[in-house]
Amino acid sequence: MMRQLWAVLRKETLDHLRDRRSMFSALLMPLVGPALFAGLFTVIASWNREDKPLLVHVAGAQNAPNLVAFLERNGASIREAPPDFEARVRDGDLDLAISVPDDYGKDFTGGVPAALELVFDGSRNRSRPAVLRTERLLRQYSAQLGALRLLARGVSPTLAAPLALSEVNLATPEKTAANALGILPMFLLIAAFIGGMPAAIDATAGERERGSLEPLLVNPVHRASLVAGKWLAAVAVAWMALLIAVAAFAVALSRVPLQDLGVQLRFGPPEAARLLLVALPLALVAGALQIALALFARTFKEAQTYLSAVALLATLPAAFLSLAPLKEAAWMMWVPLLSQALLLGDVMRGEYPPLHWLLSSAGGSLAASAVFLFAAARLLGNERIVFGRG
């Protein structure tokens, strides 16, 4: 039985490897995610970069020379605002502008809060970092002057600060990164499903459509060996796809300037290995389900439709989790797909999932695979499946 399984596995693998076009797409597909990722993050990072000169357009700078000097001392480049600055900000030509009214100086010396306008368009993500920096500088200037005024009147500035609020963000830097990297597991799940798809269809619905299923079944070969050999061949391609996807992510993440996003992410070989450890068992279920479904499908085309739908559905748990995080529970680790989506997320957050969770996840996937493979072997014994249904 093992010899037959091996013969089937070897033949199927050879057959798929020679199918250049579908191998190409199966192994190129996993690169899309990392490429998209690298592009997206490079752009976002370039918006956020702290060392980018802060350009502030000021209307009426002559009314507040001290303020302008303070801003310049703190790294801002000051420009005279054009007369139509509001329109230019609305159009996105300018990130922001400060408008200083003529009576700023009078109010200032009179001890009345001096009005000052910070003009920006809150719907533009691109300008948000610059706006935040400017706002922070203005508050700092205001607080500094306020403290000086109190001191001049012999009052301790601390009296004016009844609360000493400091933020303690419990998210590790990796956790913050994971929020942004939450879409990564989704790409790995897709790779696990897309990778083996052409192989699974070709070995089942394709075999029937080509008329090679009948001669194959006439051999004294156990249905279980046939199914297992075809399954492992599909799984092998899916594993290759996963390896490529994880390697590509590792490369992409090392290139993207994540620190510019304020994100410290450790992603080295150990993290890559952990991703694979979680994702590889998923490819087992994916392959088994694909073999059974494609065998059940009436035609090659029908099989393609089914399996594409399955690949799409497979991304749902990860998509859901990235929108609405779930509190992990032990039972979830037995559910294929859900467990992988959770665990991949954990790894991306820099957490170490406990070993027994990894084992339950792999065990649940193996059990589900066995069920699908059993169903597939049963289907192969059904004459209506073997010779097709009208």
Add this chain to the structure above:
Amino acid sequence: MIEVRRLHKRFGSVVAVEDVSFAASDGMVTGLLGPNGAGKTTTLRMLTTLLEPDRGSCLLDGRDVREDPMDARRRLGVLPDVHGLYPRLTAREHVRYFGELHGLAREQLLVRTRELLAELGLSELADRRAQGFSHGERAKVALARALVHDPQNVLLDEPTNGLDVMSTRAVREIIRGLRARGRCVLFSSHVMQEVGALCDRIVVIARGRVVADGTPDELRARTGRENLEEAFVQAIGSDQGLSR
């Protein structure tokens, strides 16, 4: 030795085989002749265990094929009506794959593959992919892989259908060789010339029933016709679906 006893098979409301019985002995070539749709392929598929008869039984060398389907398949070499090759595998790989599934030892398989391919005139094509093969070349590869384990009983479904003269001759040579070595050969055809040229015994099937069974001479005598072709038409009741 192949024996078929009172075989019945229906698909839904369509009766494909209705009470078919015949026997094919070792060292003989038995022809299953009948028009298209007579139930030849269905009968052969029940012999290969891929179809389950509704009633009746198929015996190979005296054993019911359903008792031990694995053993039955070991005793059988089958060339189905659709040859179903893998376009990306070479001729040699096709033969080797089936030999491995039959559990042949490596060395034995290497030798056997080379012999079979040579016998069928495929040596030059041995390491080319099936993709570009002609219909005749495909049929010969399918035949080679069906015979890789040197089976005692050989089922051939329309083996020379659509073949050119040279390929037909090669296939006939193979069939005669099998007979000479005491194998039991059962082949189906709707081509009378084919059956007349090769068969020691003819079973004529029409509309799922056996309508005549005997040697070519017996058939001629029974129907009172000199010409074998007319004897068939007489037996079947019409000349529909038969080729000359």
